[in-house]
Amino acid sequence: MIYEVFRQERKGQAFAHAGSVEAPNEAFAEAYAREQYGRRGESAALWVVPREAVHEIDDFADELQKNYHRVDGYPLKEKLGKARERVSAKNADAFSAGAG
Amino acid sequence: MTDQVQKILQIADDELILGWRNSEWTGIAPMLEEDVAFSSIAQNEIGHARAWYELAARELGPTANELAFDRRPDEYRCSRLVELRLVPDWAATIARHHLYETADEERIAALKQSDDTEIAGLAAKIDREEAYHRMHAQMWFERLQDEPRFQEALDELRPLLDVRGEPTSELAELWEEMTMVRRSVAGATW
Numbered sequence: 001m002i003y004e005v006f007r008q009e010r011k012g013q014a015f016a017h018a019g020s021v022e023a024p025n026e027a028f029a030e031a032y033a034r035e036q037y038g039r040r041g042e043s044a045a046l047w048v049v050p051r052e053a054v055h056e057i058d059d060f061a062d063e064l065q066k067n068y069h070r071v072d073g074y075p076l077k078e079k080l081g082k083a084r085e086r087v088s089a090k091n092a093d094a095f096s097a098g099a100g
Numbered sequence: 101m102t103d104q105v106q107k108i109l110q111i112a113d114d115e116l117i118l119g120w121r122n123s124e125w126t127g128i129a130p131m132l133e134e135d136v137a138f139s140s141i142a143q144n145e146i147g148h149a150r151a152w153y154e155l156a157a158r159e160l161g162p163t164a165n166e167l168a169f170d171r172r173p174d175e176y177r178c179s180r181l182v183e184l185r186l187v188p189d190w191a192a193t194i195a196r197h198h199l200y201e202t203a204d205e206e207r208i209a210a211l212k213q214s215d216d217t218e219i220a221g222l223a224a225k226i227d228r229e230e231a232y233h234r235m236h237a238q239m240w241f242e243r244l245q246d247e248p249r250f251q252e253a254l255d256e257l258r259p260l261l262d263v264r265g266e267p268t269s270e271l272a273e274l275w276e277e278m279t280m281v282r283r284s285v286a287g288a289t290w
Contacts, residue, residue: 021133027239032133034232035140 003029004054006047007037015047026050104216105159106177109167110264111207112152113178116168117271118200119145120278124187141197141233148226155222169282173267173275180263183271194240195253201237203261204230 003026007018018037023029026048033048062069101109122142129135153164160167181200186193208230211223244250 022131023133024243028133028243031232031236031239032137035137036133039140 001025001029002051003033004049004051005033005037006049007043008045008047009043011044013044015045018043018046020051021048101160104219105156108152108156108219109160110177112149112156112167113176114149114182114200114204115145115152116149117176117178117274118182118196119143119149120274121182121185122193122197124185125193128188130190137236141236144229144233148229151222151226155218165282169279173272176267176271176275177264178271180260180266180268181257183268183274184257184260185270185274189253191244191247191250192253192257194237194244195250195257197233198237198241199254199257199261201230201234205234 001024002020002022004020005018006015008015021029021032021036023032029048029050033046037043037046119142122138122145126135126139126142129138149168150164153167157164157167179200181196184196186196208223208227212220212227214220214223
């Protein structure tokens with residue numbers, strides 16, 4: 001059986017996929033995960049999950065290209081740049097007003 | 101040599117030789133995951149041996165290295181059980197692992213109660229690693245216990261646990277291998 005192993009680097013952090021181990025049962029899977037992902041103090045905790053327990057979803061329909069659904073739908077870079085320019089122009093004005 | 105240091109040397113020899121024997125599985129264990137786990141156990145055992153030799157060296161001198169590698173094969177006090185080269189018999193290897201860990205648990209428990217705080221402290225530290233070895237041995241025991249080959253190995257190996265101080269050719273061969281590099285350059289320190 002294949003078990004997927006998730007690793008938490010420090011307490012409170014999110015678990016991230018570390019890799020997988022092949023083991024005949026849960027006890028072996030835990031022992032092997034401990035050896036491969038926890039022995040060098042690199043993990044605060046591990047999740048050991050049978051691969052069948054993981055449901056993979058990879059069919060995302062987006063037929064009409066609704067890019068406003070996506071986080072990259074609204075490019076902020078330009079807006080942010082302009083906002084910064086405005087702020088620095090304002091600051092420069094305030095500075096010259098104060099100096100004068 | 102006091103009884104106490106004699107006993108410590110015995111444990112150190114057991115752990116060194118068993119660690120060496122277990123490491124013979126590195127690269128050829130039944131599964132990749134087991135290869136990593138068993139090699140790690142072997143490393144731990146050698147680490148324990150080193151700690152015990154260091155303690156013994158305070159009385160016997162001069163250092164852990166001399167005690168570990170510069171004695172003659174017939175001066176080792178390890179159990180006959182750990183001397184055997186069991187590769188490529190995995191069932192027998194696990195039988196030995198289980199027999200050894202069970203006996204070692206008692207020995208360590210007794211040392212944890214020692215009046216000597218250093219011995220008790222080291223035993224407690226080592227026991228925390230051995231707990232993992234015992235878990236590993238138990239897991240394999242449960243998996244193999246219905247196999248006749250495993251039961252035969254247990255019966256065959258069990259009586260060897262308490263045989264000590266009788267040099268065997270197997271230990272002499274291992275000693276040759278184990279100390280070859282060290283003996284190759286006179287006076288070298290590593």
